[in-house]
Amino acid sequence: MNLTPTVQAFVLHFGEMGSRWGINRTVGQIYALLYVSPKPLCADEIVEALGISRSNVSMSLRELQAWNLVILRHIPGDRRDFFTAPEDVWQIFRNLAEERKKREVDPTLSVLRDLLMVEPRTEEERFARTRLAEMHGLIEQVTNWYDDIKRLDTERLATLLSLGSKVTRLLDVTDKAKEKIVSMGRRRKEADKP
Amino acid sequence: MNLTPTVQAFVLHFGEMGSRWGINRTVGQIYALLYVSPKPLCADEIVEALGISRSNVSMSLRELQAWNLVILRHIPGDRRDFFTAPEDVWQIFRNLAEERKKREVDPTLSVLRDLLMVEPRTEEERFARTRLAEMHGLIEQVTNWYDDIKRLDTERLATLLSLGSKVTRLLDVTDKAKEKIVSMGRRRKEADKP
DNA sequence: CACTCCTTTCAGTAATTCCTGAAAGTTCAG
DNA sequence: CTGAACTTTCAGGAATTACTGAAAGGAGTG
8 A cells, every 4th residue: 555644544434334334344445545535546556555465456446336335437438437426415415315325224214114014903003003103204304304405405404413402492582483473473464343 | 033024124224234334233233122122121132132142242342331321221120231222312322423523533633733833844745744634634623623613402403404494584684784784884884974 | 159141252164355376368479 | 329427236155143051150949
């Protein structure tokens, strides 16, 4: 590995974290390397930089493409495939969220939906069913929120994040405003009475 | 496994998904079983229900405890340890989020912080540094949001979720209101001039 | 302190996942 | 068509992770 110490540390860290993130070491390392590379890299450059086999690089790049974490590029007059990580970190974040949802949440949601179709017969089953329903409700609520939020452009998303829980204060304010409007309406109606 | 078909399907699904969620099959199955059980179970009941070794159950319960996904209970006059999943699904969700953050995000954030301390020397390093800074910025923004939001009680959290991206409309409204107030202030100031 | 009943640890094995080198596949130039 | 320059596939070995049974560790009881 002929990398600057910083890049090397970053690459190794991603390799180690890989297992916690549900990808393997090589995939993590390759992604990290591409992420900090100023220009697209071809497979052999990755082999060279990370000291792993050509076939491993090929398979790992394939996986990264499946995750939409890496983009295939071509350089005119060069037959080789070159790869980069998308530039926009927010876009990367979206892709990651989308893929994780697809792999980690959607299958469970679908199983829960199916299991909720069968009518419980025993007391035990009735209990289980309620719990499945609770889990289903929660997941659905969270994924609905996500499906809604993911369409926001980056700027709005950032605003939303930076606001954090302050949003609820805002909600309280509007609630109070609504109440006020309602009570005003009530008073006016009363005044209209003969 | 002497479980009702629904429970069995649920348990097996959690077992299969386990690997995608960064836990192993047994841990997933045990959690699923406890989640739908109307009463706390002891280790031997789990052995019996899932057909796995006693020691495996012991180790897996230990891991579930580390994740705060399972609660140790005692029944008066009984020396055995009993376990349940917390009842409140929202609390479960919080625990899960907290633990995942701790394991999957915090270490990276800390590495990024360290790497951002070293001054870049070459052009290449400068580029890498900017990218690390971008990633660091994003993660920090998201985790700050999370740290803020996680303190909300369940009711407010649910409101927030159900509102989804509508929040931004609300923001637009308040922005306009602010503008209006500012312009009103301006007009008043102008009127105050001699 | 010895017995019972339960939990945990741990070394070894089973299962799974990852990685490699060899071979086959693809694409294009001549 | 042939060969060069790449990429991909895949069988099998390497590494890692999961699981088991046996043994050891408590903790309460007579």
